[in-house]
Amino acid sequence: MTDSSLVVDLAFWGCAVVAVVFGALVFVVDSMARATYALAVSFVATGGALLLMQQSYLGVIVVLMMVMEMAVMAVYMVMFMGMNPALMPMSMVHSHRTALGASLVTFVVLGSGAVLVPWPERRGAPSPDVTEALGRAIMESHMLVMMAVGPVMVATIVVGVALSTARTRYDRLGDDLDQTPTDPPLRGETQRGGRRRDR
Amino acid sequence: MTDPLADQLARLPAAALGAVLALGLVLVLAWTASVSRGVAAGRAVPASMAHAPAEAARLLRQGRRTTLSADRLLWRVGGWGLFPVAVLLIALVPVGETALLPGSLGVVWANALDVVVWALVWLLGWGANSVAGLVGGYRFLALALGYELPLMFALVAPAIAASSLDLAVVADAQSSLWYAVWMPVAFVAYLVGVLGFAVSGPLAAPVGSEVSDGALAELSGPDLLVVRAGRHALMGAGAAIAVPLFLGGGSGPWLPDAVWVVLKALLLTGALAWAAGRLPTLRTHQLMEPLWTILLPLVVLQDLVVAVLVVSGS
Structure with a gap:
């Protein structure tokens, strides 16, 4: 492992941790605006991870689209969720137990799939x-x-x-x-x- | 084989120098925009030149005003984020040999950065917990939907003509004729977009005086200073991106490439800021219809013309 690939690895894990932590913050914060922009930060970190996988175009497009989308989504969230703009705190979760159960099951299924399935060997080389x-x-x-x-x-x-x-x-x-x-x-x-x- | 980490470290001083130069260029462009706005408003040139430093000195000493249960985190992120976005935009511009942040996707990165302004201005309006700020933030998002699509399709035209998303390649492809000349609709749509993300001129309704400065309401002291500087800087940065996109990059007689890039950026910034100062601010609904039903189809048509010309020419 060369030094620069170590740097890339560290940056990748940094992006991954930021993406997961801010994704979780969506349910912790008590304001629609904060929840929406926590999600935006999570997506930007995902874009960063894509950039580090040398998928530059996909990475920058994820950043572009998700910032735009979250800016618009914040408006809809505030509008539909009935949060008045006086920044009154409100919980970002409902149907707590069901949602938690469903998300844990989904995570375990998808995660075990990613870990347990034998990954195919790369055939051919990526396009230049x-x-x-x-x-x-x-x-x-x-x-x-x-x-x-x-x-x-x-x-x-x-x-x-x-x-x-x-x-x-x-x-x-x-x-x-x-x-x-x-x-x-x-x-x-x-x-x-x-x-x-x-x- | 050399050690890649040592290689990176060896390039560090050059990168630091580049960053300082980029920051300096943003400040000069922002100041140019401010001077030009002053002249457009009827002030004398010396008074216009002194305006920005004097305002900076005044605001740096001013105390912070707070509002009841403001979302201070989001508010500050929105305000202090504008200027760095402008610096990043400038870093994409190829000056002389290379850009500070060169890359094969410069056009897309420029677009992604100007979209970040959507989030920042809305957060600025939201965070203050004031009616005026909120009105400004919502106005901005409405206008953003109106100016951003023409802007995006305007960015497509030079990219098609140069067959590249790299700003340096786009600039080099204009050796015979500037893109501003043979794709004028795309150029105009781009400039409208710059006015949009600099929240200026006809698209300044989000900070309109009839809503107590809208998204800027309740800002004071250094927080107000960085937002004002950020708006001027964004106008300068937008103009600087237009240089490789539409104005032939560093091409020009006698002077070196880098000087031409800076000169063109300064001139376009000054012209744009002057126009922004002379034109009336339009209300949101007066802009939405022309932007969507006239400008957007025209820009798409422009893309079609460029694409047909490129295909038939090759």
Whole structure:
């Protein structure tokens, strides 16, 4: 073992410990914001571990996507969990025993699988440019999957926004979308003066 | 065979020098942005130049204001995180021979770093436990969704044209024509994104004065100083990343490469900050629709044009 691989090993274990500890902190802290960003730190450490496995592109993408996702998720967490923004402490766990049992069982099953299953020997060598290899896999052999997943994801986003928004373009532009937009948008009533249906 | 650890240690002084230079460059760029903002607001040039040091001296002596049950940890992380993000962005920029943090994925790293600003500004607004801060934080996330997608697709265009995600390779690929010239939509979308993550100009609603400075509300003393410096630094860092992406990197007559990179970054920072100072701040909903329904499709179209040109040219 050379010295630099020792450094990489130490950094990898450091990332792994940070990822697990901050993952556990999600259930220890008493605020939605702290729980969400503890999860974000955990994911960033996971990205760091991927970087150390020389999967640079996957590593940086994990960091990028997870920070973005947690920033948005914090908003949803606060919104749906009914935590008022006055930073009132609230517990981050519910159904305590069931959840603990389920997670322990899952951990033991997955962990024992990882440890007990005989790992295959490496055949062949990794591509010199793993980023390009990943791009080729996605855009060539798995293109059909990506093309199917894309519209499904967009549809999910559009439906999610349409269901959760309180104001739509119909509130600003009228029922036939032909009126001058009001600025600021009207609240609680339609352009033509009628009360909007309750949501 | 040499000892790799000794190799690393031998490179340490050079790396330390590079880090100091990067920090210095961020400070100069942030100051340039501040001076330019002052000039745009109608102050004389000497007064604008003295503004940042005077404000720094004033805020360093100011006491800390606290609010009831503020989440101090998240609040401070949000505020003190902005400036380091700008330093890391600058470290990605190839100056002269190499960048402080060179790599084959510079474009993606720049994107990842500007996304970190999402978290930081929201935490800044949340942590203060004040209504104004909270409004600012939520406004920022809404705007972030609006500017980030055009910004991401704008980053795609130079990467396609250069067939690389390495900022140095992207810069070198523009020897004949700057990308800003033949992909202007991507350049504009990128600059809008820079204004977005620097929370300035038309996209300054999250720190709007009508909500008592929004995400900046309740900040005082050194905490306010680092946030203000951080916003200026982010504008400078965004402009510096645009140099290898769109402005030909270090190419230019007579002067050495490194000087051209710094010069271009300074000029773009000054121009951007001046424009940010002259343009009115728009309300969130006035921006969301143009950003999503006009700018985003235009940028995707720009990517298509670039991709078609690259494929047909090769």
